[in-house]
Amino acid sequence: MIERRKSRLVKAGNVRIGGGAPVVLQSMTNTLTTDAGGTIRQINDLMRAGCDLVRVAVPDFDSVVTFGQIRKAVGVPLIADIHFDYKLAIAAIENGADKIRINPGNIGGFDRVRKILRAAEKYNIPIRIGVNAGSLEKNLRLSKGVSVEAMLESCLKQVKAVEDEGFRNIVLSIKTSSIPAAIEVNRLAAKETDYPLHLGLTEAGLPEDGSVKSAVALGILLAEGIGDTIRVSLTGDPLNEIRTGLTILRVLGLKPPGLDIISCPTCARTHGPVEDTARRLQCELAGINKPLKIAVMGCEVNGPGEAREADIGLAFSKNGGIIFRKGEILGRLKNPLEDFMKEVKKLI
């Protein structure tokens, strides 16, 4: 059981972040925000896949208009992602943003940040202060380089300025693509403040490598109780971010278990198409959240024993396959793929 860091509670719409609430899983749309229909579809897909909170970039005033329409059409709180223009932030807040993500360092002076804070206060929404290694203030970059020390200092300086305005409805994020730096800077931030922390990496890459990098960085921090909300940033379809994020949270016991397809690595004893079968199950059962462990194993000699914890399993044999539950053999299958699919579907 992971002992979570005690953080202050912040709310984005009906989603609680910090204060002992379950870790919130978020993603970001990659459609054009001006394409309201496409963005709504993507948000609904993300929501169905298990996403708790969706971030939407608002790069111009046309996007503010559609952001408002999108907000009204979806059932999940939205974070407006703003860079450079404080007027966009205020307009997004007025158009229903449940949370705003800004980097106070690139808004063009604290007077403008102050105006955003007043609007957020009026609408009672939180602000995520996001510091990225790539966009550190010039003076810090020159004096301390792009270092853990510089990122932490930048973040704490911005927090102090915002707190001096009496604003504490804050979530913090400090992101870098370096895994050791991400771990270290978040450990330090967790000690220095009690604000909820949003965890993620920048430029994590394509799903294959990016998932591993995120699992390492976020997994280590989450296992230490650090992190109130996460995003696994991956290039491509944001649904991959949710699948990976959910897996990270589930294996750590931070989200209830869901469908878990396990399969053996295959070897010279393999009698059937383990990979194809596991992929077909994954594809056909996508979106099913029932807690069920399904095993696909290559041989009947070791399969049922090795996958003893499975609720239902298939082990290929010379003449077909066997079906088993919790290590116990239930029967033989002549057409393993089709017969097994039918048995699995009875359980969901």
Ligand code: SF4
């Ligand atoms: S379950 Fe059988 S086929 Fe799969 S890796 Fe183990 S021994 Fe090999």
